[in-house]
Amino acid sequence: MKMALYQMEIIPGNPGANREKVRRWAHDVMQKEQPELLVLPEMWTTAYTLESLSDILTEDGDQTEPFLQELASSLHVPIVAGSIAVKEEEQIFNRAFVINEQGQTVYHYDKIHLVPMLDEPNYLTGGRNPVKVFEVTGRKMGLVICYDLRFPELFRSLALQGAEVIFVLAEWPMARIHHWEVLQQARAIENQVFIVSCNCVNSYDGVEFAGTSLAINPWGEIVAKGSKAEEETITATLPLHETARIRKEVPVFSSRVPDLY
Numbered sequence: 001m002k003m004a005l006y007q008m009e010i011i012p013g014n015p016g017a018n019r020e021k022v023r024r025w026a027h028d029v030m031q032k033e034q035p036e037l038l039v040l041p042e043m044w045t046t047a048y049t050l051e052s053l054s055d056i057l058t059e060d061g062d063q064t065e066p067f068l069q070e071l072a073s074s075l076h077v078p079i080v081a082g083s084i085a086v087k088e089e090e091q092i093f094n095r096a097f098v099i100n101e102q103g104q105t106v107y108h109y110d111k112i113h114l115v116p117m118l119d120e121p122n123y124l125t126g127g128r129n130p131v132k133v134f135e136v137t138g139r140k141m142g143l144v145i146c147y148d149l150r151f152p153e154l155f156r157s158l159a160l161q162g163a164e165v166i167f168v169l170a171e172w173p174m175a176r177i178h179h180w181e182v183l184q185q186a187r188a189i190e191n192q193v194f195i196v197s198c199n200c201v202n203s204y205d206g207v208e209f210a211g212t213s214l215a216i217n218p219w220g221e222i223v224a225k226g227s228k229a230e231e232e233t234i235t236a237t238l239p240l241h242e243t244a245r246i247r248k249e250v251p252v253f254s255s256r257v258p259d260l261y
C-alpha cells in the first residue's frame, strides 16, 4: 500500500490558508505519486495557537470536515486527516478524522492524553472514548495523536483489535526527537505492526518541531524518513503481507499470558 505523508509547515492560526495548502498539496501529490492514502499531521489548521484558539474556531466554524470530505471524494482517495481543534459548546478537543474515498467520515478520535509540556491541559479537553480500529481500502488500521505515543496500552489495544497499520499524527518538538524515533520503533516491534507517523516542521512560540515523519515495518526497520526541517512529502509503500511472516517467526501474540498481568 502506497501512502503519502504531508510533513507540513503549518501557518499558525489561519485555518483557511492551511486548508488551501492541503488542497494544493493533495492535488499535486495525487497527480505525481498516485498514492492510495493521504496522511496529515496534528493540529494542522491552527498549530498550537492555544491562547487564541477559541476565537479562531468561533470565527472559522466547522468548515474543515466538509472540506476534507469534498477533497477525498473529488480525488477518490482516503485521508487519515491529521487532527484539528474542534469546539463543542465551551470545550475544545484535539480531534483526528478519517475520511474514506467516497468522502464519508469513517472514524474520529479525540486525543486522550493531553501534553503538559505544551500546555494542552489548560486549553483543551481530553477525549473520553476508547481507541478503535477503522477500515479503509479494506484494511484495519488505528491512529493515535502525538503524546499518546508514550502510552503503549493504546497501541496494544489497537493491535489486538486487528490493526495492521497504526498512525501517529503529531506536532512533536525537536527537544525530544530521540524519544520520537525510539518509541515508534518499540511500538512497531512489540506490536508487530506498521507504524506511520506524520509530523510538522518549523517553530511556533519558541518550540521547534522536528519533522522526521517515519514509516516503520513490524520488524522495527525504518522504511521511509522525512528530513528534520523541510516541508516535504514522504511516500512509503508498505508490504502489508510481511506481517504474517514476522508474527510466525516471533509469535508474540500467541505467547502472551494476559491473565497474569
Ligand SMILES: NC(=O)CCC(=O)C(=O)O
Pocket (backbone or CB within 6 Å): 042, 115, 117, 118, 145, 146, 147, 148, 150, 170, 171, 172, 173, 176, 179
Ligand atoms: N503535540 C504533542 O503531543 C507533543 C508531545 C511531546 O512533546 C512529547 O511527548 O514529548
